Amino acid sequence: xxxxxxxxxxxxxxxxxxxxxxxxxxxxxxxxxxxxxxxxxxxxxxxxxxxxxxxxxxxxxxxxxxxxxxxxxxxxxxxxxxxxxxxxxxxxxxxxxxxxxxxxxxxxxxxxxxxxxxxxxxxxxxxxxxxxxxxxxxxxxxxxxxxxxxxxxxxxxxxxxxxxxxxxxxxxxxxxxxxxxxxxxxxxxxxxxxxxxxxxxxxxxxxxxxxxxxxxxxxxxxxxxxxxxxxxxxxxxxxxxxxxxxxxxxxxxxxxxxxxxxxxxxxxxxxxxxxxxxxxxxxxxxxxxxxxxxxxxxxxxxxxxxxxxxxxxxxxxxxxxxxxxxxxxxxxxxxxxxxxxxxx
Amino acid sequence: xxxxxxxxxxxxxxxxxxxxxxxxxxxxxxxxxxxxxxxxxxxxxxxxxxxxxxxxxxxxxxxxxxxxxxxxxxxxxxxxxxxxxxxxxxxxxxxxxxxxxxxxxxxxxxxxxxxxxxxxxxxxxxxxxxxxxxxxxxxxxxxxxxxxxxxxxxxxxxxxxxxxxxxxxxxxxxxxxxxxxxxxxxxxxxxxxxxxxxxxxxxxxxxxxxxxxxxxxxxxxxxxxxxxxxxxxxxxxxxxxxxxxxxxxxxxxxxxxxxxxxxxxxxxxxxxxxxxxxxxxxxxxxxxxxxxxxxxxxxxxxxxxxxxxxxxxxxxxxxxxxxxxxxxxxxxxxxxxxxxxxxx
Numbered sequence: 001x002x003x004x005x006x007x008x009x010x011x012x013x014x015x016x017x018x019x020x021x022x023x024x025x026x027x028x029x030x031x032x033x034x035x036x037x038x039x040x041x042x043x044x045x046x047x048x049x050x051x052x053x054x055x056x057x058x059x060x061x062x063x064x065x066x067x068x069x070x071x072x073x074x075x076x077x078x079x080x081x082x083x084x085x086x087x088x089x090x091x092x093x094x095x096x097x098x099x100x101x102x103x104x105x106x107x108x109x110x111x112x113x114x115x116x117x118x119x120x121x122x123x124x125x126x127x128x129x130x131x132x133x134x135x136x137x138x139x140x141x142x143x144x145x146x147x148x149x150x151x152x153x154x155x156x157x158x159x160x161x162x163x164x165x166x167x168x169x170x171x172x173x174x175x176x177x178x179x180x181x182x183x184x185x186x187x188x189x190x191x192x193x194x195x196x197x198x199x200x201x202x203x204x205x206x207x208x209x210x211x212x213x214x215x216x217x218x219x220x221x222x223x224x225x226x227x228x229x230x231x232x233x234x235x236x237x238x239x240x241x242x243x244x245x246x247x248x249x250x251x252x253x254x255x256x257x258x259x260x261x262x263x264x265x266x267x268x269x270x271x272x273x274x275x276x277x278x279x280x281x282x283x284x285x286x287x288x289x290x291x292x293x294x295x296x297x298x299x300x301x302x303x304x305x306x307x308x309x310x311x312x313x314x315x316x317x318x319x320x321x322x323x324x325x326x327x328x329x330x331x332x333x334x335x336x337x338x339x340x341x342x343x344x
Numbered sequence: 345x346x347x348x349x350x351x352x353x354x355x356x357x358x359x360x361x362x363x364x365x366x367x368x369x370x371x372x373x374x375x376x377x378x379x380x381x382x383x384x385x386x387x388x389x390x391x392x393x394x395x396x397x398x399x400x401x402x403x404x405x406x407x408x409x410x411x412x413x414x415x416x417x418x419x420x421x422x423x424x425x426x427x428x429x430x431x432x433x434x435x436x437x438x439x440x441x442x443x444x445x446x447x448x449x450x451x452x453x454x455x456x457x458x459x460x461x462x463x464x465x466x467x468x469x470x471x472x473x474x475x476x477x478x479x480x481x482x483x484x485x486x487x488x489x490x491x492x493x494x495x496x497x498x499x500x501x502x503x504x505x506x507x508x509x510x511x512x513x514x515x516x517x518x519x520x521x522x523x524x525x526x527x528x529x530x531x532x533x534x535x536x537x538x539x540x541x542x543x544x545x546x547x548x549x550x551x552x553x554x555x556x557x558x559x560x561x562x563x564x565x566x567x568x569x570x571x572x573x574x575x576x577x578x579x580x581x582x583x584x585x586x587x588x589x590x591x592x593x594x595x596x597x598x599x600x601x602x603x604x605x606x607x608x609x610x611x612x613x614x615x616x617x618x619x620x621x622x623x624x625x626x627x628x629x630x631x632x633x634x635x636x637x638x639x640x641x642x643x644x645x646x647x648x649x650x651x652x653x654x655x656x657x658x659x660x661x662x663x664x665x666x667x668x669x670x671x672x673x674x675x676x677x678x679x680x681x682x683x684x685x686x687x688x
Contacts, residue, residue, distance in 0.1 A: 043474070095374065130380060138483070140482065142403070
């Protein structure tokens with residue numbers, strides 16, 4: 001069946017190129033305002049109100065490793081990473097559906113653990129579980145989550161919309177989830193080599209939690225309301241800061257310049273990266289899974305958030321011809337590389 | 345990780361028992377009208393308008409066999425089976441999202457075939473593809489589809505709502521998809537035994553199409569509008585007529601009596617079942633995947649559809665104590681068995 005005369009490897013397109021390619025001939029004909037290509041699709045309901053929808057699939061062996069990922073945390077993370085997409089649209093998530101496929105090696109108690117994590121996340125973020133199905137998997141565990149949100153047409157923030165001279169802002173700190181992942185992988189190798197050795201995770205709670213129990217930035221869209229800030233563009237940091245900057249720049253048809261010394265990195269992240277001979281800046285730029293919000297604001301909004309501890313102003317928007325740049329701590333200008341997660 | 349002291353096998357609950365068990369402690373707090381437990385969840389937007397959402401995951405080796413299932417048909421079917429859930433709520437589907445996970449053995453051309461099928465279905469049923477992602481699978485192909493629909497609060501038909509003495513009606517004919525599946529499995533075995541033998545599918549186009557390219561009954565909800573029929577309860581036939589009758593009866597807290605001689609079976613289905621020594625009635629009752637609509641109406645609506653060729657009146661609703669019954673062609677009363685697809 002796959003012995004076509006013509007055969008193009010999927011790896012030639014990458015994840016984002018592939019989706020663009022596959023969906024380019026589809027037309028929108030109903031009450032859809034925005035389809036494929038942002039953190040969520042936007043559907044107009046009535047009176048300027050919109051329903052937003054976003055979906056994501058997590059696969060064992062690709063997105064998580066059950067040898068160290070607790071099932072309860074997995075259920076929690078499956079929800080929060082999807083809610084993050086909704087906050088990245090400046091929208092309020094209200095409902096989720098969850099489809100789970102698993103093999104018969106799972107006991108009822110194991111599946112209950114996943115649902116306990118799902119319920120914790122639903123309670124914390126005040127969303128309703130409204131649908132889902134379970135089915136058999138011949139292979140690994142698969143979890144597919146869809147989140148439904150709401151916002152008025154005016155509230156919604158897209159990846160496009162940034163303007164030249166806008167400030168580039170990111171919440172929280174970056175690189176932690178990637179370092180947590182590296183630590184878990186290291187301890188797994190140690191355990192495989194010598195099962196009697198106890199894992200040494202002391203002092204690394206922060207980066208472990210960033211990887212195993214990420215939170216979505218619900219608080220940020222509430223802060224936006226309170227500070228009357230309306231970002232000109234926004235995305236969540238799932239694939240890494242660099243990759244997300246490329247998305248904002250591409251969708252807004254502009255360039256972005258970042259300052260290395262402004263990128264927020266937690267000391268635990270910094271120390272662990274150094275311990276592993278990793279460049280902490282590279283962990284932040286390319287690590288991903290931090291689920292912070294990256295956005296742009298008009299300079300006139302600078303005062304509103306300049307002293308707020310949750311925000312770091314890390315760069316500015318340029319015209320497209322200036323390209324994508326990183327000013328290093330030493331003052332040199334480097335071309336920014338997109339090194340987000342590539343699907344194939 | 346799975347060596348819990350307590351271990352309950354998933355098979356002890358079955359698919360529907362499992363979902364009920366896992367979601368029983370979840371609370372609804374937002375604008376959700378109906379959550380888990382129907383063909384779609386219902387969310388109130390404004391002015392009596394509702395957004396409906398339904399999701400389904402298809403896995404290679406569980407729901408389809410790529411050795412005989414053409415990729416284009418697979419893409420088409422992944423959409424139509426989800427749209428069917430929306431029509432089963434008497435709602436209009438408007439948007440779909442599609443997540444696909446596949447291994448690198450797939451070429452771009454293979455994935456394009458899946459999307460061609462998806463696009464055909466989107467065009468025919470006038471729905472918008474608004475989101476989706478692709479990712480790597482270490483094992484088989486996984487397709488997860490979510491469909492978003494709309495209806496007014498008054499239009500929506502649930503699984504609950506049937507009344508004693510209502511008529512039980514089904515559209516089209518039943519058992520064909522199951523016989524198509526049996527034929528494909530038979531030809532696969534023949535091919536494995538002797539690869540030089542050409543498959544003998546002549547004269548069986550109808551049941552093949554029922555299995556490989558099922559349609560959703562968009563036309564029926566338009567007929568309901570034209571005939572001013574509002575079913576009292578409804579479900580689509582995905583797991584088999586018997587299983588769906590049990591769902592309607594359970595949700596409405598009533599009983600159902602069916603007449604074997606009224607169950608619509610196409611001659612091709614009938615002949616093929618006989619060829620394989622299968623009971624055609626059992627194929628209709630337990631085969632599933634027909635994606636017809638099963639519903640109940642008040643007897644006062646009888647005249648409106650009694651002569652319409654798309655509808656068969658196959659039974660009536662009783663009180664709960666009468667139970668679930670099948671009156672055979674010979675006039676005997678048998679207890680109806682639910683033999684829908686069991687996930688574990």
